[in-house]
Amino acid sequence: MNxxxxxxxxxxxxLESRTIIHFMLVNNKINETISGVLKPFDVSxxxxxxxxxxxxxxxxxxxxxxxxxxxxxxxSNTTRLVDKLILKGYVNRIVCPSNRRKVEINITEExxxxxxxxxxxxxxxxxxxxxxxxxxxxEQLNALFNKF
Amino acid sequence: MNxxxxxxxxxxxxLESRTIIHFMLVNNKINETISGVLKPFDVSxxxxxxxxxxxxxxxxxxxxxxxxxxxxxxxSNTTRLVDKLILKGYVNRIVCPSNRRKVEINITEExxxxxxxxxxxxxxxxxxxxxxxxxxxxEQLNALFNKF
DNA sequence: TTACAATAATTGTATATACAAATGTATGTC
DNA sequence: GACATACATTTGTATATACAATTATTGTAA
Numbered sequence: 254m255n256x257x258x259x260x261x262x263x264x265x266x267x268l269e270s271r272t273i274i275h276f277m278l279v280n281n282k283i284n285e286t287i288s289g290v291l292k293p294f295d296v297s298x299x300x301x302x303x304x305x306x307x308x309x310x311x312x313x314x315x316x317x318x319x320x321x322x323x324x325x326x327x328x329s330n331t332t333r334l335v336d337k338l339i340l341k342g343y344v345n346r347i348v349c350p351s352n353r354r355k356v357e358i359n360i361t362e363e364x365x366x367x368x369x370x371x372x373x374x375x376x377x378x379x380x381x382x383x384x385x386x387x388x389x390x391x392e393q394l395n396a397l398f399n400k401f
Numbered sequence: 402m403n404x405x406x407x408x409x410x411x412x413x414x415x416l417e418s419r420t421i422i423h424f425m426l427v428n429n430k431i432n433e434t435i436s437g438v439l440k441p442f443d444v445s446x447x448x449x450x451x452x453x454x455x456x457x458x459x460x461x462x463x464x465x466x467x468x469x470x471x472x473x474x475x476x477s478n479t480t481r482l483v484d485k486l487i488l489k490g491y492v493n494r495i496v497c498p499s500n501r502r503k504v505e506i507n508i509t510e511e512x513x514x515x516x517x518x519x520x521x522x523x524x525x526x527x528x529x530x531x532x533x534x535x536x537x538x539x540e541q542l543n544a545l546f547n548k549f
Numbered sequence: 550t551t552a553c554a555a556t557a558a559t560t561g562t563a564t565a566t567a568c569a570a571a572t573g574t575a576t577g578t579c
Numbered sequence: 580g581a582c583a584t585a586c587a588t589t590t591g592t593a594t595a596t597a598c599a600a601t602t603a604t605t606g607t608a609a
Contacts, residue, residue: 255547256543260471260472260473261470261471262457262471264457268536268539268540268543269527269528269539270523270527271543272531272534272539272542272543272546273431273527273530274473275542275543276427276428276431276542276546277428277431277473278546279424279546279549280424280425280428281475282549283421283424283425283549288597297564297565299565299566316588317587317589318586318587318588323409323410324408325408325422325425325426325429326425326429326566327429329566329569330566331588332588332589333564333565333566333589333590334565349587352574352575352587353575354573354574354575354586354587354588355574355586355587355588356587356588375418379417379418379421380417382421382549383417383420383421385548385549386420386545386548386549388416390545390548391416391417391420392416393541393545394420394423394424394545395416395419395420395423397534397538397542397545398426398427400533400534400538401427401431401530401533401534436567445594445595447595447596464557465557465558465559466556466557466558477596477597477599478595478596478597479558480559481559481560481595481596482595485594497557500556500557500604501603501604501605502556502557502603502604502605503556503557503558503604504557504558
């Protein structure tokens with residue numbers, strides 16, 4: 254992925270700007286690949302993340318605020334995100350008995366089942382995205398990302 | 402920016418997944434910083450990019466399709482993006498005389514003026530984002546991004 | 550020259566997201 | 580217990596984005 258070619262400019266871009274543009278271009282590519290493999294399941298990346306967090310709870314229900322905190326992309330809209338997943342039958346939501354301000358959200362069996370299939374799809378997407386990157390380079394990337 | 406801490410998980414994440422999650426976390430941070438500095442100008446990153454592309458034309462008008470091709474984030478919606486910029490008085494749009502299917506889009510003087518101010522803001526954002534990254538590390542990042 | 554396909558942009562629709570305001574519930578203080 | 584305050588979620592609104600369908604114009608082949 255070459256920056257100048259992709260955004261079709263002849264100008265020399267300063268290293269700092271170039272890095273950030275480069276970053277965004279790679280991000281787009283990653284997003285496209287991931288939405289592509291999730292598309293057959295009719296869930297967005299965000300919805301997928303919610304399902305993963307809920308599975309990580311191992312049966313323990315999660316509050317809305319918990320989802321919010323753990324989500325990779327924060328969005329003010331977790332309520333509506335959960336609404337969508339309820340419609341699809343992948344999660345359920347009840348008012349928390351001990352504190353009626355809160356809600357308890359659980360993944361359903363159905364949700365768990367499709368999530369397993371999504372995992373396979375995601376693994377394929379990851380492989381595709383990182384097909385030219387070695388283990389050592391992955392380590393390097395993670396180390397560099399730590400500095401942000 | 403530590404991945405496990407940020408998404409609050411105790412589980413060991415495979416290096417591949419971890420890299421992609423890490424990538425997204427950094428991306429969010431970058432986006433937040435950039436939208437932050439652009440907010441006073443009441444333009445989105447996309448609108449800013451359109452203005453930059455138009456300036457790069459050096460007075461030569463750009464067709465809508467040209468904008469689409471050069472934009473970092475492709476979106477099917479360049480028409481409405483340009484609509485917004487017209488409303489703000491930063492660009493104008495006329496039907497292309499030689500081929501009435503096309504439109505010609507130009508940056509206005511006003512647009513050029515605010516774009517200069519946005520440049521300063523963006524430079525500050527870039528500095529903030531990359532404050533812990535050395536020149537050598539920037540080169541490394543760019544080299545790694547080329548492999549995506 | 551007409552009919553058909555290709556091109557360029559716009560519009561419609563559904564969903565996603567950001568941000569602020571509103572709703573309902575709990576807690577602490579007098 | 581009444582009140583103010585804090586908390587947790589939901590709702591409203593505006594904008595952003597993705598994708599498909601539509602409109603308008605041009606090119607071309609019979």
